[in-house]
Amino acid sequence: xxxxxxxxxxxxxxxxxxxxxxxxxxxxxxxxxxxxxxxxxxxxxxxxxxxxxxxxxxxxxxxxxxxxxxxxxxxxxxxxxxxxxxxxxxxxxxxxxxxxxxxxxxxxxxxxxxxxxxxxxxxxxxxxxxxxxxxxxxxxxxxxxxxxxxxxxxxxxxxxxxxxxxxxxxxxxxxxxxxxxxxxxxxxxxxxxxxxxxxxxxxxxxxxxxxxxxxxxxxxxxxxxxxxxxxxxxxxxxxxxxxxxxxxxxxxxxxxxxxxxxxxxxxxxxxxxxxxxxxxxxxxxxxxxxxxxxxxxxxxxxxxxxxxxxxxxxxxxxxxxxxxxxxxxxxxxxxxxxxxxxxxxxxxxxxxxxxxxxxxxxxxxxxxxxxxxxxxxxxxxxxxxxxxxxxxxxxxxxxxxxxxxxxxxxxxxxxxxxxxxxxxxxxx
Numbered sequence: 001x002x003x004x005x006x007x008x009x010x011x012x013x014x015x016x017x018x019x020x021x022x023x024x025x026x027x028x029x030x031x032x033x034x035x036x037x038x039x040x041x042x043x044x045x046x047x048x049x050x051x052x053x054x055x056x057x058x059x060x061x062x063x064x065x066x067x068x069x070x071x072x073x074x075x076x077x078x079x080x081x082x083x084x085x086x087x088x089x090x091x092x093x094x095x096x097x098x099x100x101x102x103x104x105x106x107x108x109x110x111x112x113x114x115x116x117x118x119x120x121x122x123x124x125x126x127x128x129x130x131x132x133x134x135x136x137x138x139x140x141x142x143x144x145x146x147x148x149x150x151x152x153x154x155x156x157x158x159x160x161x162x163x164x165x166x167x168x169x170x171x172x173x174x175x176x177x178x179x180x181x182x183x184x185x186x187x188x189x190x191x192x193x194x195x196x197x198x199x200x201x202x203x204x205x206x207x208x209x210x211x212x213x214x215x216x217x218x219x220x221x222x223x224x225x226x227x228x229x230x231x232x233x234x235x236x237x238x239x240x241x242x243x244x245x246x247x248x249x250x251x252x253x254x255x256x257x258x259x260x261x262x263x264x265x266x267x268x269x270x271x272x273x274x275x276x277x278x279x280x281x282x283x284x285x286x287x288x289x290x291x292x293x294x295x296x297x298x299x300x301x302x303x304x305x306x307x308x309x310x311x312x313x314x315x316x317x318x319x320x321x322x323x324x325x326x327x328x329x330x331x332x333x334x335x336x337x338x339x340x341x342x343x344x345x346x347x348x349x350x351x352x353x354x355x356x357x358x359x360x361x362x363x364x365x366x367x368x369x370x371x372x373x374x375x376x377x378x379x380x381x382x383x384x385x386x387x388x389x390x391x392x393x394x395x396x397x398x399x400x401x402x403x404x405x406x407x408x409x410x411x412x413x414x415x416x417x418x419x420x421x422x423x424x425x426x427x428x
Contacts, residue, residue, distance in 0.1 A: 001277035001396035004421050007036040010143060011244055014133070015276075018149045019250035020260040024281040027407050027416060028250050028400075029148040030057055033081055034410060035417035036144055037070075040077035044136060047148040048086045048129050057407055058083055065090045067136075072410050082142065091128040092118040099228050113214040125150050126160070127233070134236040159240075159271065246276040249395075253283055253381035258388045265392055277396035279420065280385065284377050284402055293375035300368035303361050 006012055017029040026047055033045035044067050055063040058070045063085035070081040096108050108114050118124065129150055136145050239245065247268055251261035261278060268275045389397065400419045407413060 001279075001398040002421075003032070003276075003398065004035075004039070006246060006276055007032065007039060007041065007144075012144065012246055013244040014137065014145045014147065014239070014246070016147045016149060016240070016245065016247045017250055017279075018247060018264060020257050023250050023252050023257050024400075025250045026148045027057075027413070028248070028279055028281065028420070029146045030083075031407075031413045031416035031420060032248075033083070033144075033146045034058075034070075034073065034413045035421070036146070037073045037075050037079040037081035038414075040075065040079040041144045042078065042080050042142045043144045043146060044082040044084065044142040045146045045148070046084055046086065046129070046132060046136065048125065048150040055083070055085070057409055057413055059410065065094075065132075070410075086125070086129055086132055088125045088128045089118045091132050092124070095131060095229075108218065111214055111218045113218040117218075130233060130236045134232055134239065137239060159237075159267065159273075241271070241273050243274065246274055248276050248279050250279045250281055252281050253384050255384055258384055262388060262391055265395055275395065277398065278388075280397055280399045282402040283399045284374065284381060286371070286374050286378060288371060289375070289378070291371060291375075293372040293379070296368040296372040296375065300365040300372070303365040303368070 006015075015029075015032060017025045017032070019025055029045055029047065033043045037043045047063070058081075059072060060068055060070065060083065063083055065084060065087035067082035067084040070083055073079065073081045075081075093109060096105050096114075100108060129147070133145065133147055136142065249261045249264050249268075251257040265275060265278070385397075389395075398420060400416065403412070403415060403419075407416060
């Protein structure tokens with residue numbers, strides 16, 4: 001998968017990084033933002049990660065609901081990078097303030113049920129992420145928005161939240177609570193028949209009289225805004241289906257993460273949302289891949305037992321003699337063989353070298369076992385990748401080699417960006 005053309009394409013206005021939790025979505029989103037900005041785009045990265053790693057890696061003390069410019073970007077042609085972290089409650093407050101008259105807005109913001117709803121109602125965070133995305137796109141201040149989707153139990157929550165909230169607002173329970181508020185006063189009391197009174201009385205006992213009153217007050221105040229929520233949710237959903245949007249599914253080469261990625265790929269196809277491809281993150285590699293796990297393990301066992309590792313066939317001869325072939329770089333298999341082969345006795349020295357030889361032998365055996373374990377990891381990752389590509393051969397894939405440490409600054413994000421574009425460990 002070629003990502004630089006995607007970033008350079010001015011028709012690409014939104015990139016959504018999605019996937020299971022803990023696969024590196026935040027780092028991937030930040031790395032894409034840095035690279036796009038340094039290639040001339042005006043970028044804003046929207047993260048929903050409460051760990052604040054994005055702020056730290058960009059050299060910002062903290063992020064909030066307002067985009068902040070990132071210093072140190074080596075942009076060209078006016079490239080800039082801004083970053084922000086979604087404040088779920090503040091975004092909800094802004095919606096109320098923008099779409100309700102001051103007196104009604106104040107009544108809503110002070111309502112106890114609203115305060116609970118805006119701070120932690122199931123799906124609110126995902127819905128507010130969609131709202132914030134719509135707001136950023138409407139401002140037209142940035143030509144590329146990179147979204148890091150919420151760290152929820154299922155990555156699909158980001159797509160489902162608008163529909164779930166719309167169902168809640170259209171639900172029978174809400175309509176029941178709205179009925180007395182719509183009729184109002186004594187007329188409302190006449191409207192409520194005996195059965196309705198018994199039902200609200202029962203709800204009052206189950207939920208608490210004050211809680212039920214808070215909910216009814218909230219519903220009455222929000223009544224005129226419910227349609228706006230649904231309209232904006234529908235508009236943002238269509239924005240995600242538009243040609244200017246690209247989804248990147250992020251996963252690690254682990255069975256559970258790729259199973260979630262496969263599910264997401266199928267869901268995006270069903271929803272007709274544009275998938276750019278799969279970012280396979282934290283892929284392991286080896287500089288001695290030709291030395292198999294079995295051969296490395298056998299060499300380690302021979303070293304521990306003081307035996308000689310079997311040698312392959314080859315030409316014999318003295319160094320420098322005509323029969324000797326030109327020198328070459330040792331192969332990994334040669335290194336394993338030589339590691340366990342006895343070293344010819346050297347001239348006597350002042351101090352014995354027996355203890356040093358034993359230490360070197362044990363150290364070499366340990367390194368060979370580490371290599372054998374690494375090769376088993378590589379084989380397991382390859383099987384997992386092959387299983388995914390067999391199920392979804394149409395999905396473009398780029399592999400990101402694992403870094404030796406955590407990403408904590410712009411240099412680290414640039415390194416991730418290089419790996420994203422190369423699809424493997426950079427050669428230099």
